[in-house]
Amino acid sequence: MERFVVLSILIFTLFILILYSYLLFEKTIELIKYRIRQKNEGIVFEFVDNLVLNLEEDNVTDRQIDEVKKIIVDKIKLDLFEERIIYYFNIYKGDIIKKLTKLMEDAGIVDIEVQNLKSKNIYKVSLTLKKLGEFRSKKAVEGILEALKIKATDVKYNALLALSKIGDEKAFIKAFEGLEGNILLSERSLIEIIDDFEGDKHYIYKEMFNSKDNYLSSIFIKSASNFMDISLNEIAVKFLKEDNKEKKIAAIKLIGNTADVRFVDDIIKCLRDENWEVRAVAAKVLERFSDERAVMPLVKALSDKVWFVRYNAAISLIKIPGGIDAIDDVMKGEDRFAKDIIIYAAQNIKEDGSYEGEKVSSILEKYKG
Amino acid sequence: MIMLREIILKFNIFIIYYVITINFVYFLQLVLSAISLYKYIRKIKYSDYQNYTTSSNMIPISILVPAYNEEETIVDNVKSLLYLNYPEFEIIVINDGSKDDTLTKLINSFELKLIEQPIRTILKTQKIRGVYRNLDIPNLVVIDKENGGKADALNAGINVSRYPVFASIDADSVLETDSLVRVIMPFIEDRETIAVGGIVRIANGSKIRRGLIEKVDLPKSKLALFQIIEYLRAFLTGRMGWDALNSLLIVSGAFGAFRKDVAVEVGGYTNGTIGEDMEIIVRLHKLMRKQKRKYKIKFIPDPVCWTQAPENFKDLKSQRRRWQIGLMDSLFRHKEMFLNPQYGMIGLYAYPYFFFFEMLGPIIEVIGYILVPLSYIFGILNVKYFILFFAAAVLYGILLSVGAILLEEYTFNRYPYLSQVFKLTLYAILENFGYRQLTSIYRFEGIFKFSRLKHNWGKIKRTSFTKSA
Numbered sequence: 001m002e003r004f005v006v007l008s009i010l011i012f013t014l015f016i017l018i019l020y021s022y023l024l025f026e027k028t029i030e031l032i033k034y035r036i037r038q039k040n041e042g043i044v045f046e047f048v049d050n051l052v053l054n055l056e057e058d059n060v061t062d063r064q065i066d067e068v069k070k071i072i073v074d075k076i077k078l079d080l081f082e083e084r085i086i087y088y089f090n091i092y093k094g095d096i097i098k099k100l101t102k103l104m105e106d107a108g109i110v111d112i113e114v115q116n117l118k119s120k121n122i123y124k125v126s127l128t129l130k131k132l133g134e135f136r137s138k139k140a141v142e143g144i145l146e147a148l149k150i151k152a153t154d155v156k157y158n159a160l161l162a163l164s165k166i167g168d169e170k171a172f173i174k175a176f177e178g179l180e181g182n183i184l185l186s187e188r189s190l191i192e193i194i195d196d197f198e199g200d201k202h203y204i205y206k207e208m209f210n211s212k213d214n215y216l217s218s219i220f221i222k223s224a225s226n227f228m229d230i231s232l233n234e235i236a237v238k239f240l241k242e243d244n245k246e247k248k249i250a251a252i253k254l255i256g257n258t259a260d261v262r263f264v265d266d267i268i269k270c271l272r273d274e275n276w277e278v279r280a281v282a283a284k285v286l287e288r289f290s291d292e293r294a295v296m297p298l299v300k301a302l303s304d305k306v307w308f309v310r311y312n313a314a315i316s317l318i319k320i321p322g323g324i325d326a327i328d329d330v331m332k333g334e335d336r337f338a339k340d341i342i343i344y345a346a347q348n349i350k351e352d353g354s355y356e357g358e359k360v361s362s363i364l365e366k367y368k369g
Numbered sequence: 370m371i372m373l374r375e376i377i378l379k380f381n382i383f384i385i386y387y388v389i390t391i392n393f394v395y396f397l398q399l400v401l402s403a404i405s406l407y408k409y410i411r412k413i414k415y416s417d418y419q420n421y422t423t424s425s426n427m428i429p430i431s432i433l434v435p436a437y438n439e440e441e442t443i444v445d446n447v448k449s450l451l452y453l454n455y456p457e458f459e460i461i462v463i464n465d466g467s468k469d470d471t472l473t474k475l476i477n478s479f480e481l482k483l484i485e486q487p488i489r490t491i492l493k494t495q496k497i498r499g500v501y502r503n504l505d506i507p508n509l510v511v512i513d514k515e516n517g518g519k520a521d522a523l524n525a526g527i528n529v530s531r532y533p534v535f536a537s538i539d540a541d542s543v544l545e546t547d548s549l550v551r552v553i554m555p556f557i558e559d560r561e562t563i564a565v566g567g568i569v570r571i572a573n574g575s576k577i578r579r580g581l582i583e584k585v586d587l588p589k590s591k592l593a594l595f596q597i598i599e600y601l602r603a604f605l606t607g608r609m610g611w612d613a614l615n616s617l618l619i620v621s622g623a624f625g626a627f628r629k630d631v632a633v634e635v636g637g638y639t640n641g642t643i644g645e646d647m648e649i650i651v652r653l654h655k656l657m658r659k660q661k662r663k664y665k666i667k668f669i670p671d672p673v674c675w676t677q678a679p680e681n682f683k684d685l686k687s688q689r690r691r692w693q694i695g696l697m698d699s700l701f702r703h704k705e706m707f708l709n710p711q712y713g714m715i716g717l718y719a720y721p722y723f724f725f726f727e728m729l730g731p732i733i734e735v736i737g738y739i740l741v742p743l744s745y746i747f748g749i750l751n752v753k754y755f756i757l758f759f760a761a762a763v764l765y766g767i768l769l770s771v772g773a774i775l776l777e778e779y780t781f782n783r784y785p786y787l788s789q790v791f792k793l794t795l796y797a798i799l800e801n802f803g804y805r806q807l808t809s810i811y812r813f814e815g816i817f818k819f820s821r822l823k824h825n826w827g828k829i830k831r832t833s834f835t836k837s838a
Contacts, residue, residue, distance in 0.1 A: 005761050012396055012768045019772060023779045123411035130415045153558060158415060186560040192426040307489050340487045347484050
């Protein structure tokens with residue numbers, strides 16, 4: 001036992017020493033890199049700044065490309081070059097982005113990064129994907145689609161995000177359809193990626209709304225509700241009759257966000273849906289239509305068995321024309337749940353401060369305790 | 370007599386083996402943590418979390434702040450929460466029938482008004498006396514309720530909350546401005562995530578202004594310094610190691626986020642326990658594993674939450690007793706998980722570990738500290754074993770603490786000066802000569818006061834962050 005204790009203490013000590021040496025090694029390397037960076041940062045950044053300034057007026061010249069090629073031979077200079085150029089990718093929009101992308105392609109930086117995608121280190125691959133997304137080069141699409149096969153959430157996320165920035169419609173759709181429902185990313189992160197798509201969004205929505213995969217279809221419909229393209233409503237309205245709850249909710253939000261009165265009756269019908277979440281969302285979006293046709297169905301929804309439906313109906317009623325008059329009748333009635341929810345909603349609206357303040361105050365004064 | 374001598378001798382040897390085993394497990398955790406932290410640091414380079422701070426697709430979150438006699442820190446705390454950098458969140462402070470001026474201070478500081486709000490009773494709680502809001506601070510809600518304990522207060526908060534994820538934080542904690550984004554990212558990145566715990570750091574000695582950490586520094590109090598080492602060891606090696614095995618049994622009550630639907634499914638927090646933070650996690654594991662559902666309970670090592678550590682022995686004793694009682698309570702409530710393969714790693718590894726090493730540890734340690742020297746004095750144990758026991762107990766402890774400090778320096782480097790590293794290392798050595806034994810005694814005491822104190826809020830005296838800085 002004595003030997004065991006001594007041995008284990010020695011092993012522990014050795015591990016701590018290794019950890020300590022590794023720490024020192026990393027810190028030293030970091031310090032050296034930092035010093036080299038500092039030495040080169042000014043030169044490389046200035047070069048990039050002048051290059052970009054020039055690109056605002058002219059196209060990239062062969063001489064400039066040769067100069068870039070000379071700089072990026074050094075790994076640290078390449079990193080600095082990429083860092084600065086990504087800064088410009090983030091602040092510029094329009095034609096200059098295309099020029100920057102061409103520069104990255106012609107100087108061979110895209111090829112270097114595509115090669116890096118073959119690394120077995122998933123952290124390196126993820127970082128590379130992030131950079132390739134910033135460069136927006138279609139030359140990288142094939143490599144990115146290949147990287148999507150790697151079974152690591154970080155890699156998949158960055159690959160999808162890169163394709164979203166590159167904006168190649170077909171590649172983007174192919175990438176999503178290839179996910180086969182086994183992706184661990186949350187719905188919100190996927191919607192974020194779709195929202196960021198820089199190509200023809202209308203095209204990808206039209207294609208993906210009809211995806212055989214209900215999950216994918218619903219997230220594209222949800223993303224489309226942030227896009228506010230009224231022509232998509234004509235496709236989405238058919239999903240209001242579908243059995244799939246997610247698609248139905250997404251379609252209600254999409255139509256509701258654009259307040260497309262052509263479909264107000266279809267949304268009103270959803271207040272009678274068997275699923276409470278569908279009823280709640282329908283009650284909520286009806287506020288945006290400001291259509292008197294919704295008043296009586298919303299009054300009915302004040303007696304819904306689910307609190308959220310009642311609350312959303314009350315908020316919408318207060319905000320749409322003719323709603324407040326209908327509320328007065330409800331308050332004179334016997335439904336305690338309906339009356340309670342109106343008082344609570346009225347208080348919240350009052351806090352909001354933007355809707356018919358006087359009328360809301362009068363409801364509160366008249367009926368509150 | 371010979372038989373008694375033989376029994377004592379055998380027990381002494383058992384204690385030495387116990388010390389070796391427990392430290393071996395800690396060592397494995399340290400290795401696992403080092404690997405996980407290495408990956409985490411690499412991941413930060415391409416992390417997209419900053420983009421989400423303004424995204425409309427971010428999950429809105431309800432922050433629940435249960436408060437019982439927190440008049441000293443509650444206002445600072447709420448102010449710091451209002452500064453958080455996050456697209457959509459609400460703060461729900463639940464005054465659990467405080468006997469001091471907690472509610473009055475909140476009402477006066479934030480100019481709150483009593484409103485009529487119907488409350489959905491998803492989880493049963495003590496009666497809610499009133500809901501307070503301010504027209505100009507729409508994301509702040511204060512609930513005043515009858516006393517029912519911390520778990521009851523949290524359940525009331527869940528009932529009032531509007532968002533799909535809630536975070537529970539202690540009223541004496543301060544969050545970093547981007548802590549919500551960081552704690553929510555595991556939910557965004559992986560839809561199987563049901564709960565996330567954040568690292569809790571000790572704020573004593575650091576400069577806090579308007580509820581925000583301005584400068585991280587080491588405290589003057591020796592007791593608080595020892596606790597910094599302890600927290601680094603517990604979070605950076607312990608919880609990070611458990612996270613690597615998807616077997617995290619505790620998400621600290623000081624800062625943890627949960628998917629509301631799943632928390633409600635397990636019945637919310639359990640009333641009548643002071644270890645409600647561990648208790649809910651154990652039940653989440655139990656439910657998910659029983660139903661064979663895929664899930665993850667994650668730990669994020671970023672320093673996101675700062676809390677006050679007790680600076681006097683009385684409060685330290687009360688805190689450690691409470692932790693011990695909470696641990697025992699949770700373990701006893703779910704004893705069917707013990708070595709039960711149905712619960713996978715939880716039943717076969719995490720539960721037995723907590724049972725043998727965390728729960729029984731103080732008993733064996735205290736007995737060891739008494740029995741081994743006595744055995745040596747009375748000639749039952751020879752000098753070799755006597756030295757072996759202390760070498761094992763002390764050297765292992767030092768090595769593990771130094772390991773945790775190194776991990777901190779490698780990763781987040783919140784104590785960047787060499788003087789700070791040396792001071793921490795010194796205290797990592799010193800804690801093995803008195804402090805560790807003292808906390809073991811406090812926990813040992815907790816075991817005996819289990820049935821009497823298990824329903825207590827177990828408060829410790831707080832000072833205002835402004836005063837303590």
